Amino acid sequence: MDGGVRALSPGLPAVAAIEWAAPWLAPYRDPGEAVARAIAHSGTVAAALQDSKPPAVPDFVTQDALPEGQAYEAHIFRTRTVPTRDNLHDFFNGLVWLAFPETKRRLNELQAAEIARAGVGATRGPLRDALTLFxxxxxxxxxxxxxxxxxxxxxxxxxxxxxxxxxxxxxxxxxxxxxxxxxxxxxxxxxxxxxxxxxxxxxxxxxxxxxxxxxxxxxxxxxxxxxxxxxxxxxxxxxxxxxxxxxxxxxxxx
Structure with a gap:
């Protein structure tokens, strides 16, 4: 490919179809367009987000950095890294981290505290359930x-x-x-x-x-x-x- 552009992950063909002028994307448009362009060069969502993040945002790492059996939120809290898959779901999760870092960090702190208190069971419990829903x-x-x-x-x-x-x-x-x-x-x-x-x-x-x-x-x-x-x-x-x-x-x- 020209200019060192790498093939996109099969999980990301929809990135190019995002209509950034949509009103619900207003808080995310500038970083989102930049990250979307970077994906074509980096080949992974984690690397593209990592290149765009300010110091206040945790590092983005590929999903294989999450040890098997480790709770996702507890891992983020302990390592200050966000395991990230090559799909739209994690692409938008990263954009929310960029736009609302203090809110995302607060959600993570509350999730991690509940996991430390009660562990990870068959159900999340009312607080973790509400935090996840939001x-x-x-x-x-x-x-x-x-x-x-x-x-x-x-x-x-x-x-x-x-x-x-x-x-x-x-x-x-x-x-x-x-x-x-x-x-x-x-x-x-x-x-x-x-x-x-x-x-x-x-x-x-x-x-x-x-x-x-x-x-x-x-x-x-x-x-x-x-x-x-x-x-x-x-x-x-x-x-x-x-x-x-x-x-x-x-x-x-x-």
């Missing part, structure tokens, strides 16, 4: 109170139709790397678990979010489901109100 599928919403009220009530008509103009004052940040992976091929049913946070003063950035991840709060699974393609501007089809008349996606509160 890590994989979570999102954070900064919005006016009226939108929060509608979200918690699952009042989709109020959230997306009658109070639609308020979304101009809102910002939804997708945090979960599994959800980012799913959104490479967007489907209407793609749903985030929006973290219901204690009131925060000022903008909810990385450091503030990390401070809000308190074990006793997270163990209660404080999430509200949100079909993300219902967000105004995130899908052209949702410009008509009947987009939300789909009970399989926009489910009422039970």
């Amino acid at each position: 890590d994989e599928n979570g999102a954070v919403l900064d919005a006016p109170p009226a939108l929060w009220e509608a979200l918690v009530a699952r009042d989709w008509q109020a959230l997306f139709v009658t109070r639609r103009a308020l979304w101009g004052q809102a910002r939804l940040r997708v945090f979960g790397h599994a959800l980012l992976e799913k959104l490479v091929v967007p489907r209407k049913a793609a749903t985030a678990h929006v973290l219901l946070l204690p009131a925060a003063e000022g903008p909810l950035g990385d450091a503030a979010l990390a401070r809000c991840l308190m074990p006793e709060h997270m163990a209660r699974k404080p999430f509200a489901p949100l079909p993300v393609l219902g967000v105004p501007g995130w899908c052209g089809a949702n410009e008509t109100p009947d987009y939300y008349d789909d009970p399989k996606v926009f489910r009422p509160r039970s």
Whole structure:
């Protein structure tokens, strides 16, 4: 191949298909495009991420650095390295590390503490389960109170139709790397678990979010489901109100 470009791993053909202009990728676009370009030269996701990371982010290593039988989160905490496979899932996990290093580190600290306390069993337990859910599928919403009220009530008509103009004052940040992976091929049913946070003063950035991840709060699974393609501007089809008349996606509160 020209210019020393190496063949991509069979697990990464979809990297070239990522639409970086998608609104949910806004926090990840600049590093994401750089890492995607680097993959063509490095041949591995770990090496491409490692070349782009700041000192505050743990080192990215290939998956074979994780010893057999070692818990993934405990290994990250002990070695300050992130075992990384050549697939989209771990590609997006790495991008979240680059964009939200303090939050990812806090999640890892809590996971590792629970593993040290209780070990690794057949089930994760309520705290680890909630931490994993947020890590994989979570999102954070900064919005006016009226939108929060509608979200918690699952009042989709109020959230997306009658109070639609308020979304101009809102910002939804997708945090979960599994959800980012799913959104490479967007489907209407793609749903985030929006973290219901204690009131925060000022903008909810990385450091503030990390401070809000308190074990006793997270163990209660404080999430509200949100079909993300219902967000105004995130899908052209949702410009008509009947987009939300789909009970399989926009489910009422039970």
